[in-house]
Amino acid sequence: MFKAPDITKIASQIFTWLGDHFWTVDFLYEAVLIIIALVLGWIVARLSKQPLQDTIDGLEVPIRVKRVLKNFGKLILPSAMLCFLFVGAMIVAAEPIAVDISFLRGLMKVLFAWILIRAAVQFIANNIVRNIFSVIIWGVVALSVFGILDETTTTLDAFGFSLGKFRISALAVIKGTLSLFILLYLASFVSTFAERRVLKSKSLTRSSQVLIAKIIRIALITFALIIGVTSAGIDLSVFTVFSGAVGLGVGFGLQKVVSNLFSGLLLLMDKSIEPGDVIELESSGTFGWVQHMGARYTEIITRDNKSYLIPNEEFITQNVVNWSHGDKLIRLHASFGVHYESDPHEVIRLAKEAATKPSRVVESPTPVCWIVEFGDSSINFDLRFWIKDAEGGVANVRGEVLLALWDAFKENDIKIPYPHREVFMHTVKDTPKPKKPKKPSVQDHEEQIEENPVEEKIEEFEKKKAQKEAAEKASKSSD
16 A cells, blocks of 8 residues: 655755755855855946946957957856855865865856856857857766766776777777867867958968968867877877878878869969969860969859859869969950941041040050951951959950940941842742643544544555655656
8 A cells, every 4th residue: 555755754854964964054154155256246247347348349359259258248247256256265165264165166166167158159150069068068067066077087097998008998089089179179260260360461462361371270270180189198109000001091082182282282382373363264264263262172253253163283284374463464355347448547546546435444555456357348457455454354345345446437437347148039920730631531532533534544645655656756867
């Protein structure tokens, strides 16, 4: 039979546990210290809120930086409270008071973890990374508060295996993974910040800016890998065994990746292609300006606003036309022809004037126009003019020149010959269709017999015979 629990006994046990842990003189000291630290922290946060707000608003920094600084301002209260708790704990734990501050230590650990997480998430944009970081910090704090952190690390270190003189344990793997993750993220964050600062420098060329930014990123990531591995207690000399296999794998599997990486660095060092240059690939006919030069590819934006991601290796192995390398002046051509009745001198004068009308055509060098050929039906000319902003396009300015040329020719009655085509159209009369021959009937046959009797045929035969004999006699008499 079910027996109801003794509520009085349970309540007595709860009060006994609370009396042993909280209703003590030590806990009274800790409670008073917590209240004092909270009040002092609130006063500090209250007094520093407005001055800090004014200082942040007066800074000439990006809006994102101001937002981060304002979020840090919200941590003044817990940070000040933590400082006062630490100082008070040191005082009450010393002689002659010698208070047990176990609860206070746990509270400070929790408070420190909360401040650390709140500060770290300001620099972590990825929500997944934020959650992983928070779980790790709260897990370590929980183990420390309950006093089982040392036992946990000892247990994890016991799980492992030895490989010669080198030993791998679960603790080393966890420490190495966490260290590597944190250091790589910090290296990426610092390199991104440094890259932005370098790209804003006006004393460096575009190629130098990109080259320095890439070197900083590669160096920071390399140092992060080395420090992360060594912090886990792994001797780097162990990796010498695998260096040959890694080199072979890089040689075959990552050949293109490594080739593109070093090709990009080589392009930046020799300054043959820089961000902002207007280039043309002869193999594919791609024309546009360099928007970004990455570790693996170079981004080219065309006039159609299309992004072409071209591997860096192709710029080394193929012919590339750099329209803005060195001198930015570019000469364009506009070919045309006029009628033979036109005055070539007048045509050249009008062509030069038409080339100066578009605003993008530079005044020096001046446009020139030459006769290049006496064609079958026209005098052919080549108009040459210069621009210095090829990134703005070349077809559009050539079109403006040709349009101005058309207007000038129309005003001066100069004709442009074009092929004529004559079409002759013949009308065919309708001819009557031949009638189908009628099949003779029996009646028609009888009528034909009546019209040609036998006697008439005999007479006709005798007449022909007499004519033949008369002809023979005449021939004999002549002989």
